[in-house]
Amino acid sequence: MTRVLHVITGLEHGGAERQLVLLLRHLPVACEVATLTRTGTLGAQLRAAGVPVHEIGMRHNRDLAALPRLARLIRRGRYDVVHTHLYRACVYGRIAARMAGTPRIVATEHSLGDGHIEGRVPSRGVRILYRATERLGSATVAVSPTVAARLCGWGVRPGRIVVIPNAIDAAGFAFDAARRAATRRRLGIAPDERIVGAVGRLVPTKRFDLLVEAVAPLRGVRLLLVGTGPERARLERLARDLGATGRVLFAGGTSDVAGALAAMDVLAAPSVQESFGLAVLEGLAAGLPVLYTTCPALDDRPPGEAPQARRLPTDARIWSAELERVTRGPRERTPVPPVVARYAIAEQAARLARLYEDGLTTVSEPSFREGAPTRERAHDAAT
Structure with a gap:
């Protein structure tokens, strides 16, 4: 069975965190979780449900000592896939997975807004680091066509993006x-x-x-x-x-x-x-x-x-x-x-599992193409 390590910044209550917990209940693969910071309430729930949760102990955004700790965890686990969630985990997780020689590195972009990422205005350095580390991965998952369009605006190549929406039970x-x-x-x-x-x-x-x-x-x-x-x-x-x-x-x-x-x-x-x-x-x-x-x-x-x-x-x-x-x-x-x-959890979990196994070839979202006219784009064009 495919073995996947999910890397996320933290496991307190939040939309991306709750979405990960939901996915773990439905993904037909063996999953473990690494949290860069605190295990949190949701992490405790996952452990109670039998999901291994590893705490990296990152103290702040620039705690570079977390990188070799995460890389060692990935190397020991010999995971088939490392799947990262949220900005800090995507940056550190992609680098650590590449250092550990993981064959497939997937990231989900949960929180890219129009001029914001995770509720904050990104600096030029944040954008540069995002683009540089994105290239280390195999694919970037956008949770909506709107986010896919924003990723293109940030310089991510459309051929590296797949839309797999957030899911709901x-x-x-x-x-x-x-x-x-x-x-x-x-x-x-x-x-x-x-x-x-x-x-x-x-x-x-x-x-x-x-x-x-x-x-x-x-x-x-x-x-x-x-x-x-x-x-x-x-x-x-x-x-x-x-x-x-x-x-x-x-x-x-x-x-x-x-x-x-x-x-x-x-x-x-x-x-x-x-x-x-x-x-x-x-x-x-x-x-x-x-x-x-x-x-x-x-x-x-x-x-x-x-x-x-x-x-x-x-x-x-x-x-x-x-x-x-x-x-x-x-x-x-x-x-x-x-x-x-349209956003049923079973369908989205199955598409994600196919991405783990087959890459971008079998899960592309037909509603997203480079330049596809989302309502956000239409509004921007009109104004």
């Missing part, structure tokens, strides 16, 4: 009334309260500040923010300044995203920088109406596959009016739209 997000009641009790939310929810890292590009501003004037509506990040203190101050302290609930990170979604009445995703938009898909799988600003998982698809989702500009007044309308409407869950099935 829709059944795991199916609405459960008992779960809704239990989660609401745990969070101190009354059964009849109207809840606008959001899931994601508390970083500027997610625009959760816009949600605080939009919810502040709405009577009888509370905002549930699920996630951790450096913006929490600023968001708390903003809620206090707007007189909405008691109506903005910071739930922190959670391994039970399905439970958090069950507690909500609408999912709000005003992010302006997304590589895929997994939270939007999860909200749709949970039967929620969804309001969003940027979501390649929907925007790269033909219109009409997600009638429960509505795209809004980054204007707090528009968001406030729409949230008022949606939260005053019926609370019945809606049918899961067709777009969710």
Whole structure:
């Protein structure tokens, strides 16, 4: 059986980290994980499930001592494939895998935004290092055609890119009334309260500040923010300044995203920088109406596959009016739209396994070609 080592920066709660955990449950290959930094909550879950997790002990971004430690781990393991995730792990993991003589090196680009990578504006040095180490690998996986186009903009050759979208286990997000009641009790939310929810890292590009501003004037509506990040203190101050302290609930990170979604009445995703938009898909799988600003998982698809989702500009007044309308409407869950099935975990895991075995020849995404007209490109051309 093919043996794969996944290298990731850390294993705390985050979209890329949760996506890796989901993949490990479905990949038909033998997998181990190396985390450059902390094992974290998700790492503990993986170990409990029987997945070997190796902690490299990297102390900071320029801790070069981590490189030979990782290379030794890869050499001892004699893995058939090293698969890297997130910027730091991609840089160090590709170099270490090449040093160890690994025959196939794959990287997934989870977080390349328009002018951002992992929520930060990249320096010239970051771009140069990215391009230089990308060439050490066998293939780069983009999680959407939008990300594939961005990779080309960074100088990655189209022939080295394959689109394998992020995946979702829709059944795991199916609405459960008992779960809704239990989660609401745990969070101190009354059964009849109207809840606008959001899931994601508390970083500027997610625009959760816009949600605080939009919810502040709405009577009888509370905002549930699920996630951790450096913006929490600023968001708390903003809620206090707007007189909405008691109506903005910071739930922190959670391994039970399905439970958090069950507690909500609408999912709000005003992010302006997304590589895929997994939270939007999860909200749709949970039967929620969804309001969003940027979501390649929907925007790269033909219109009409997600009638429960509505795209809004980054204007707090528009968001406030729409949230008022949606939260005053019926609370019945809606049918899961067709777009969710297009990202089923079984199909994406199978495509990734074929990439491990056969390379780029059998898994190319027909919807991505160099110069393919994604909606993002069309917008850029129009402006």
